[in-house]
Amino acid sequence: MFWSGNKLHSKKKSLVPSHPDTAIDCASLVLTIGTEVYITPNSENDIKVKKTLTVEEPQFIIPKGQFALLITEEEVHVPYQNIAFISFKAKYKYKGLINVSGFHVDPGWKGKLTFSVYNAGPSDVVLEKGNPFALIWYADLDQEGIFNGDYANNQYVKKDKPITSISSDKVTDMTGDIFSPFKLKKDIEELKEKYNKEIIEIKKEVNAIEGKLLVRTGLLIFTFISLLIVIIRLLK
Known part of the structure; x- marks a missing residue:
């Protein structure tokens, strides 16, 4: 069963512990654009490494026909007994942005979320650090194979080191001609x-x-x- 807005409100401090002011949109938490972004080069003059967004230069452009890696400002936690689903806010979909990186977050996940997006629209899309751009929904999993509420020892949960930035491996995977x-x-x-x-x-x-x-x-x-x-x- 998916969590309601009321349940998200009561659990929010454990789901996004570093950002207790995270907004709730109906039955989802609102995620914002973080401080790092990578955009595939549109010309020989474009930079070929990730860019750090600052207060002085918070904006960036995803040219039409290009891919980008975006990371959330929020560090998201998904309890072992839950699974989460993610999507863009509708206004970005209408502009032609497509999420090509997946639509779920594994049980046990801790860390920032990296979105791989493609601009399939007819125009360039301008985004800014701190923009609310994605939503995350939480749902309960069944209790099959769980004894005495011991979810942490379940082999089918995520126990990797938390993600805090866009890794060089992800950037390398995106290099090349588009x-x-x-x-x-x-x-x-x-x-x-x-x-x-x-x-x-x-x-x-x-x-x-x-x-x-x-x-x-x-x-x-x-x-x-x-x-x-x-x-x-x-x-x-």
């Missing part, structure tokens, strides 16, 4: 522009050659006629 429709369209337009310029240059060269040929042909005709006149005069 052949999105928008990038392919841009490449095609650049090639078209390049070849149009080359065609114009070729036409200029052809016109120049044709001009030179006409001049030379005219000189040859003039020379031939002059020689012919000289020969006729000599024969008289």
